Amino acid sequence: MSSIPVIFLTGPTAVGKTNLAISLAEKLDVGLVSVDASQVYRGLDIGTGKPPAEILDKHPHELINIREPSDVFSAGEFCRESIQSIRKIHEQKKIPLLVGGTMFYFAALTNGLGRNVFADQSFRLKIQAEAELVGWEAMYKRLYNLAPDIASKIHPNDRQRIQRGLEVHRYSKNPAFEFKTSATSVIPIKKNVIRLGLTVADRSALHARIEERVDSMLDAGLIIEVQSILARGVNPELPSLKSLGYRQVCQYLRGELDYKSMRMRMIVATRQFAKRQYTWMRNTPNTVWFNSDDIHVSQHVMRYLQAMLT
Structure with a gap:
């Protein structure tokens, strides 16, 4: 694989990873790769926080909208697909910028999956x-x-x-x-990965962002989006509809939760997910942290990357 580095941009949900990635893409010659277990599915747009169509048109992301909700997408498939994307971006003489919050995918890509079924x-x-x-x-x-x-x-x-x-x-x-070994599904350039971590100084601020994010998704029509997916005959027990937000909306549509309980469960589940993301990040060595609350965070990240890339 090319000697051109690979950039990992990680962080908890609602921290602003996508906005930072777009800002970097406007200043650096990068190719964007989504590292999100749910954004791979077509039609799962609102609940996954998928970048809007106009952003994707201007800044295409690899591994977004590559599967149907009726499909099962595994970590092993992610490794294979993402390595192909990295190679393609390297062939274009660009820097792959992998951005997302599915921490297990990042770990699988660099450390392998062990025995993957x-x-x-x-x-x-x-x-x-x-x-x-x-x-x-x-x-x-x-x-x-x-x-x-x-x-x-x-x-x-x-x-x-x-x-x-x-x-x-x-x-x-x-x-x-x-069992399929994962030897071919690991980036053979561990020493050439630049790890960026986006976080917030005050955890309560992240909780407020999560609550706002959930309300924005519901206001944007998440329930209608789920109804549309179910109307296509997609089994609600599939991983796509078991993902964060979609699971709770399905429970609401089945009458298992009222609207208020659904909303609160979405908020609580998202907070718990963010906590697990932080745990992964803290246990990942060589991550350089940046505060998303800093209005100049994009400039700080740019200066760091320019120093690392020269």
Whole structure:
């Protein structure tokens, strides 16, 4: 791979990563790559905070709108797709700027995935359909009987990990399928990655931004967006509609939550997600931090990058 560096721009949700990335793209010769597990899906626009069409027209992002909501997009697929994007941008003699908040994707890209199991959508839907009939408690008991070593690490109420555990067990026991190593899905330029972290000095300020962001999404028509996706026959149990915000709106549309409870659960879940993002960031070495509350943050980042790139 090229000796041209790769820039990682990470940060918690609602901190202003996209705005900073666009500002940098207007000053540097970069190619933008989205690192967001939900923005890959077409039609998931409002709830994912996807840049508007006019911004994407002017500043195209790789890995946005590349899958249908009915698809399953794995971390392994992200690694393969993003490496292709990085190579393409390098061939254009530009600097890849990867921006987003899916911290696991950043880690997978540089550290690998270990043993990565292929995501079989048909088997996944079969698990979900059976769980609807017998309940997830029964599915957990089945996993415990089949693979107690896997089940013992999973909470009995964690549906997603129970499902994944059953998938892992199936493929590990079936000789027709093999675990895929991630050796080819790692950036072979670890020493040439520039890591930027965007944060806020006051956590309460981020919480206020999150609340404002949730209200803006609801005002912009998030519920109508979800209704439109469901009307196309997309299973609400698929990962696309289990993502942040979409899960709560689906619960509201099923009558499981009233509007006020839905809104509050979205806010709380987003705060919890931001906390997990901070944990990933704190545990990632060689990250240089910048305060998004600083009105001159773009200039500070530019000066740092100019020094690193010369």
